[in-house]
Amino acid sequence: MKSKKIILICLIIIIIITIIIFTIFRFLNYKNEEIGNTIVDKTLQEIEEYILNISSYEAEIEVSVESNKNTNKYILNQKYSSPNLSSQKVIEPKNIEGLTVKYDGQNLEISNSKLNLNTIYENYTYIADNVLWLSDFIENYKANNGTITEEDGVIIMETKCDKNKYSAYEKLYIDRNADKITKLIIEDENKNSKIYITYNKIEIGSLTKENVLAFKGIEIVKKDI
Numbered sequence: 001m002k003s004k005k006i007i008l009i010c011l012i013i014i015i016i017i018t019i020i021i022f023t024i025f026r027f028l029n030y031k032n033e034e035i036g037n038t039i040v041d042k043t044l045q046e047i048e049e050y051i052l053n054i055s056s057y058e059a060e061i062e063v064s065v066e067s068n069k070n071t072n073k074y075i076l077n078q079k080y081s082s083p084n085l086s087s088q089k090v091i092e093p094k095n096i097e098g099l100t101v102k103y104d105g106q107n108l109e110i111s112n113s114k115l116n117l118n119t120i121y122e123n124y125t126y127i128a129d130n131v132l133w134l135s136d137f138i139e140n141y142k143a144n145n146g147t148i149t150e151e152d153g154v155i156i157m158e159t160k161c162d163k164n165k166y167s168a169y170e171k172l173y174i175d176r177n178a179d180k181i182t183k184l185i186i187e188d189e190n191k192n193s194k195i196y197i198t199y200n201k202i203e204i205g206s207l208t209k210e211n212v213l214a215f216k217g218i219e220i221v222k223k224d225i
Contacts, residue, residue, distance in 0.1 A: 039155075039179045047155060047174065048148045051181075052138055056081040058211075059202040060091070063132060066194050075200075079211060080135050088132075131167045131186050131195060134202075140170060153177045165189045 039047055056079075063074045075092040087102040102109045111118040130136055137159070140146070146159030155174040161167045169187040174180070181202055186195035 039174060039176055044148050044150060044155065047176075048157065051157065051172070051174070052142060054082075054134065054138065054204055057134060057202060057204045059134070060200045061132075062198040062200060064196040066192075066196075076132070078133065080133065081211070082135070086133065086135070131161065131163065131170070132197065134172075134181070134184065137170050137172055137184060141172075150176070161186065166194050 039050070042050065058080075059078045061076050061078060063076060065072045065074075073093075074090060077089045077091060078086070079088075080086045084105045085103065087100060089101075090096050090099040096112070098114055099112045100110070102111075106123060108121040109118065110121075137157075140161050141157060141159040144160040144162070146157055148155065148157045150156070153176045155176055157172040157174070159170050161170050166188045167186045168189040169191060171185045171187070172181065173183045173185075175182050181199050183199060184197040185193050186197075188194050
């Protein structure tokens with residue numbers, strides 16, 4: 001009698017474990033299907049909606065800034081979380097490596113541990129003017145009724161920028177086959193490229209406020225803007 005009860009209990013346990021494993025597998029498989037192929041199999045309208053609804057991202061970007069005299073190049077790490085939390089850290093050039101700019105929605109912090117620099121500008125209102133950010137492109141696209149086209153698997157989202165004559169138009173490039181955002185180009189009023197941003201890496205939708213704004217506290221000098 002006892003042995004039958006033990007066998008029955010064992011069977012119940014096995015069934016429960018099997019159900020749990022199956023549920024976990026279905027969940028993970030669903031998440032993979034939902035996250036994977038975010039661009040490859042979508043229509044242009046679905047891709048447009050996907051980009052315009054990005055709520056957070058982390059990216060490593062290469063930036064080339066063209067001026068009348070020369071070209072300046074940077075490698076930056078960016079983190080963003082909606083609606084207006086952001087941080088940006090310089091990887092290259094080496095002379096300003098580690099320079100970090102963080103914005104918490106109200107205050108702007110500029111820091112560099114090598115230089116023992118940490119300054120906060122309170123009530124800073126100009127962070128939205130930064131054309132280096134994908135989030136800035138998204139807001140401009142929404143405000144100016146941007147357009148989306150596709151040619152040979154390359155999707156281009158275009159919009160006006162209207163910040164100044166050096167940043168009048170923006171083009172975001174998305175490689176359908178590679179399933180990723182590849183570059184963002186800012187053009188002047190004559191449609192000459194002035195800022196060329198290459199996305200070496202970009203991870204979308206995984207950041208929280210803490211991820212974006214985490215930093216080690218050091219002595220702070222506060223300034224009002």
